[in-house]
Amino acid sequence: MEWFNGVVSDRLARFLARNSGISVTLVGRDSEYLKTSALSLVESDPKWNRKRYIEDFLLIEPEKGNIGIDRVRDIEEMMLHKPSGGKRKYLLVHQCEKMTDESANAFLKILEEPPCFATLIMTTTSWQSLLPTVRSRTVSVVVDVPEELIGKLRDKYGNSVSRIYACARQNFSVLRFFLDQEVESIDWGSMEVPSDLNGLVSVLSESEVNEPIDIVRRRRAFAALCRSIVESDKFFTTFREISPLFIGQGSFERSRELVEVARSILRDVVILSADTSSNSVVNLDLIEWLVSFVPGKEILADFAWCDRFLRQRTSSQNSNLVSFRALYSVSRSLVRRENGGNSDA
Known part of the structure; x- marks a missing residue:
């Protein structure tokens, strides 16, 4: 099943393909859907394959509630080397609002001058909590779970849907x-x-x-x-x-x-x-x-x-x-x- 909204996915994929050293932030209420959507963007690269998840992709997400300065150093190290396959490396910072102040300020330097081969994708459920300087250096896109998926859930489960609907x-x-x-x-x-x-x-x-x-x-x-x-x-x-x-x-x-x-x-x-x-x-x-x-x-x-x-x-x-x-x-x-x-x- 195609989880990410097809129209949004196609437009974003084309936008990323036309730009080098670009950063986008997916903003919405459901963190897991944002992550799924971000991974769909990465996989929209026509030269993408599973092997490149090891060589040309880095996922940064909270550990024990926050994203610390050590993870930003991992990003810096990744950016030192050109991609092994294709023309791009992809960084996904999931729940970027959970960066500590120290790590957010360090990450800002990467946002200011990313390598030409870097595509930076961030996700957040709290856009306004990001540093203003971070917000100003990324393109924000609102991404919500499509209502058609909720409709499919209702149609599939009928009267039984009430037990799972709120959580879904x-x-x-x-x-x-x-x-x-x-x-x-x-x-x-x-x-x-x-x-x-x-x-x-x-x-x-x-x-x-x-x-x-x-x-x-x-x-x-x-x-x-x-x-x-x-x-x-x-x-x-x-x-x-x-x-x-x-x-x-x-x-x-x-x-x-x-x-x-x-x-x-x-x-x-x-x-x-x-x-x-x-x-x-x-x-x-x-x-x-x-x-x-x-x-x-x-x-x-x-x-x-x-x-x-x-x-x-x-x-x-x-x-x-x-x-x-x-x-x-x-x-x-x-x-x-x-x-x-x-x-x-």
Whole structure:
């Protein structure tokens, strides 16, 4: 299946072919889709082959959350030698917003005077967090997951799509997996999550969640956690029970995943308050629950906070406070309808 938008891919490929020592930055919300799109650009080189991935290609991506100065030195070393095959060498800096200040400043020197044989491709989900001097030296292109792929997912899975839809929209690797699978081969039971708080904490405490089915289950657990918080009449007591999730190793990534889910729930409530039949809803598996709420007066401010946080470059904030803010936003911004969610009332 052709994952990268064909029109965008062709235009970018022609642009890169016409220019030497060029830098482009793919900007979008889904990091995995940006990476897939960038690799498609590299492979559009008519003289490309698998061997050149070893000799004429370098992938730089975050290690332990950041891209450090040592990786920039790897880039400098790569640029010392001409390509072994074809006319170009390709550098892909994935999630370039995660460069440290030191590495970003060092990389700037490469952007200013790249070798004529170098094609530099960067990806970012946070364009505004890049140094202004970096932004001024690269051509930015907005690249989002094509809606036609989401439509194919809906058509393929029918009513069952609700269990995977939110996660597939949030994570391109999940979307690609389910588009590639046979519907009959999916173990739907493995995606179910516990209904009790302790069970949810246990699921969310798991580390090394890499398989698409497990990613879906984890995302559903975060959504269930948000629901439990909203339904609870003891917010602070409930939060104290789950707060260990957001302390220690892996806590920042968990808090970020929680904010992503909280943001989608706030968005859906706003949409459903205007049109309960809207096709723009993300959390399809929660829709019967979400229609019983209307937006609270702080919901737009809470949504904006989630959006700003997800666009930040570093993980410097306290994970426990971030998770508290996210759950408090959902708790206070979902106000139960007086008619109990009857949209015809």
